[in-house]
Amino acid sequence: GFMNLKELSIGNLEGVQDLMQVGCLVTNRRGGYELSVLSLETLHLNLLPDMRSIWRGLVPSNLTSLKVNECKRLRHVFTDSMIASLAQLKVLEISNCEELDQIIAKDNDDENDQILSGSDLQSSCFPNLRRLEIRGCNKLKSLFPVAMASGLKKLQILKVRESSQLLVVFGQDDLASPVNVEKEMVLPDLRWLFLDRLPSIVYFSHGCYDFLFPHLEKLEVYGCPKLTPEYATTSNDLMSAQSKGFMNLIKISIGNLEGVQDLMQVGRLVTNIRVGHELSLVSLELRLNLLPGLRCIWKGLMSSNLTTLEVKECKRLTHVFTDSMIASLVQLKVLTISTCEELEQIIAKDNDEKDQIFSGSDLQSACVPNLCRLEITGCNKLKSLFPVAMASGLKKLQILKVRESSQLLGVFGQGDHASPVNVEKEMVLPDLQELLLVQLPSISCFSLGCYDFLFPHLKKLEVYGCPKLITESATTSNDSMRAQSEGFMNLKELSIGNLEGVQDLMQVGCLATNRRGGYELSVLSLEKLHLNLLPDMRSIWRGLVPSNLTSLKVNECKTLRHVFTDSMIASLAQLKVLEISNCEELEQIIAKDNDDENDRILSGSDLQSSCFPNLRRLEIRGCNKLKSLFPVAMASGLKKLQILKVRESSQLLGVFGQDDLASPVNVEKEMVLPDLRWLFLDRLPSIVYFSHECYDFLFPGLGTLEVCQCPKLATKFATTSKGLMSAQSE
Structure with missing residues (x-):
């Protein structure tokens, strides 16, 4: 009946105790057919609560893949007598089997399984196994006897996680005396080793067996608090063994481990060797997380091929690099450091007793020449990232993010005695595209000392919560404007917030460039502008023309009286999103250009109906001095407006208004917002009309x-005879 069956997947079936019964499920035969597994290559078993034994005498000699999940009564997967027939097995995945005691059990007529000893196994078991994954098997103490390890010649991926009672990966029973078991084991093809949330694991292997992984590329160890190394010697023999053990390692991720004080110990976590092998860093991504004992990362290791370093929650770490190793970091592309409470500096002087702050004069400008991304978060003892002398060497830096570091004074610092040679007064970060400074309460300047910075390719600038980062008024000379255009010609996104002293955008360039006399901001390329919590901002633009602006969001600028002036409206053809909220003094969105102090209300006759032709979303909230949004003459130009929301603005009289003297020409009495989908008016206690005077509005797509x-709204919203929604003035 089933002689040619190659793939079998069964799941969520009650009553199935073994594979012998599966044939009956589909043949309808009460006494058989039992399943033939001679040709079976792939077997997936899922959610079989009554399965106690998979095979019951069946021998799957052609099996290549076995995946078992949520078989809660299963106590073992294989028996020792069938192991020799599993020569084709390539993939073995077992997950969430609550009662699983062992993967391989002894054949026994008694009810209780017996633990299989290494002496019962040939080292040639599973010769083709490439992938082994175990997850959520909380009664499992080990995967295989250590005698089997030497037979796993083709194992490439080994992942074990979330198994609370696992003591070792390879185990040994008390009476085992395996013959010809080497003291040094090699997994010659292992590429990826992953151990995660194994709270009971103590060693990689039971007994005095050392392991080598000559082709290991990725090592990840998390949440194994009892997996602690002893101290290793550093003899020549040991270093030779080390190079044999980890020559191809390209990624290390370790986290939530106690006792690890430096990287030299990491190799011993998994090799099981008490006095070696330390790690060889050949070409590496290194991620360190939740290592409370880590005091020094490198301890003499060279890092010439390090490409990525991420360090998080290493609370005793005081520095990341030393000056002697900086020249070797030529491949470093990504550096991320977060929540390191004791970190005082990223680069420290080599010193046996005490770290010293590193001065710029000790550095060559060619340090970390390939660094593309630098992120620092939550390092409250850090005063600066690098000496300013290093800035000129950061030719490829594209992303720079610094946040939530309470004592940071400047992004680039300078030691007390530094006298750098050939350090230019004007620094260029030629490839920087994204700069973010957030929640830095002590920062007063971008760079300590009198250094000006240029970012010719900056596209995104965000500055929030830096109350001491204030700028002096910039000049507007030709030289200054030229420098400005050099500095911010490609800026596409700008977000600034929670800054005192900023009165207009012209000053924002100084915040980041460190230049007292300029650079004013260029907004020629600006597409998105977000302004938040700027208590001193009175005028946004001051002559700047953001002709490519697509999104403007303004929140809590309490002294702002208008957003645009009439002379710049025609240049805002690309604007799609306009959101204004909680601006207490805002009297109008568009004001007349006027040299006098007092703004004048803009009349409809000053405007062309083609204003804001691409505006899709308009939201106003909490602007209590605003009487209307736009003159009614503008309404006919809002051809693409889809969402209009106005709320919590106590003095608003109408959505569209008209000043007393206005006599607009060619303003139709019936206005159409052809693309409006959503109209929302909420908590507007003074609103009387949708539009001033006798203008009816149609919303055909509402x-x-x-x-x-x-409560005072007199405009009636009703359906016309043609079935269109309208707002009709009384």
Whole structure:
């Protein structure tokens, strides 16, 4: 019946105790057919709560893949008598089997399984196994006897996780006396070793067996608090063994491990060797997380091929690199450091007793020449990232993010006695595209000392919560404007917030460039602008023209009285999103250009109907001095407006208004917002009309209309004879 069956997947079936019964499920035969597994290559078993034994005498000699999940009564997967027939097995995955005691059990007529000893196994078991994954098997003490390890010649991926009672990966019973078991084991083809959330694991292997992984590329160890190394010697023999053990390692991720004080110990976590092998760093991504005992990362290791370093929650770490190793970091592309409470500096002087702050004069400008991404978060003892002398060497830096570091004074610092030679007064970060400074309460300047910075390719600038980062008023000379254009010609996104002293965008360039007399900001390329919590901002633009602006969001700028002036409206053809909220003094969105102190309300006759032709979303909230959004003459130009939300603005009289003297020409009495989908008016206690005077509005595409708590609103929203939603003035 089943002689040619190659793939079998069964799941979520009650009553199935073994594979012998599976044939009956589909043949309808009460007494058989039992399943033939002679040709079976792939077997997936899932959610079989009554399965106690998979095979019951069946021999799957052609099996290549076995995946078992949530078989909660299963106590073993194989028996020793069938192991020799599993020569084709390539993939073995077992997960969430609550009662699983062992993967391989002794054949026994008694009810209780017996633990299989290494002496019962040939080292040639599973000769083709390439992938072994175990997860959520909480009664499992070990995977295989150590005698089997030498037979796993083709094992490439070994992942073990979330198994609370696992003591070792390779185990040995008390009476085992295996013959011809080497004291040094080699897994010659292992590429990826992953151990995660194994709270009971103590060693990689039971007994005095050393392991070598000559082709290991990725090592990840997390949440194994009892897996602690002893101290190793550093003899020549040991270093030779080390190079044999980890020559191809390209990625290390370790976390939530106690007792690890430096990288020299990491190799011993998994090799099981008490006095070696330390790690060889050949070409490496290194991620260190939750290592409370880590005091020094390298301890003499060279890092010439390090490409990525991420360090997180290493609370005793005081520095990351030393000056003697900086020249070797030529391949470093990504450096991320977060939540390291004791970190005082990224680069420290080599010193046996005490770290010294590193001065710029000790550095060559060619340090970390390939660094592309630098992120620092939550390092509260850090005063600066690098000496300013290093800045000129960061030719490829594209992303620089610094946040939540309470004592940081400047991004680039200078030691007290530094006298750098050939350090230019004007620094260029030629490839920087994204700069973010957030929640840095002590930062007062971008760079300590009198150094100006240029970012010719900066596309995104975000500055929030830096109250001491204030700028003096910039000049507007031709030289300054030329420098400005050199500095910010490609800026596409700008977000600034929670800054005192910033009165307009012209000053923002100084915040980051460190230049007192300029650079004013260029907004020629600016597409997105977010302004938040700027209590001193009175005028956004001051002559700047953001002709490519697509999104403007303004929040809590309490002294701002207008957003745009009439002379710049025609240049805002690309604007798609406009959101203004909680601006207490805002009297109008568009004001007349005026040299006098007082702004004048803009009349509809000053405007062309083609204003904001691409505006899709308009939201106003909490602007209590605003009487209307736009003159009614503008309405006919809002051809693409889809979402209009106005709320919590106590003095608003109408959405579209008209000043007393306005006599707009060619303003139709019936206005159409052809693409409006959603109209929302909420908590507007003074609103009387949708539009000033006798203008009716049609919304042919309106899908959602919400009007809440607008007690004075006299405009009627109704459906016309043609079935279109309209707002009709009384």
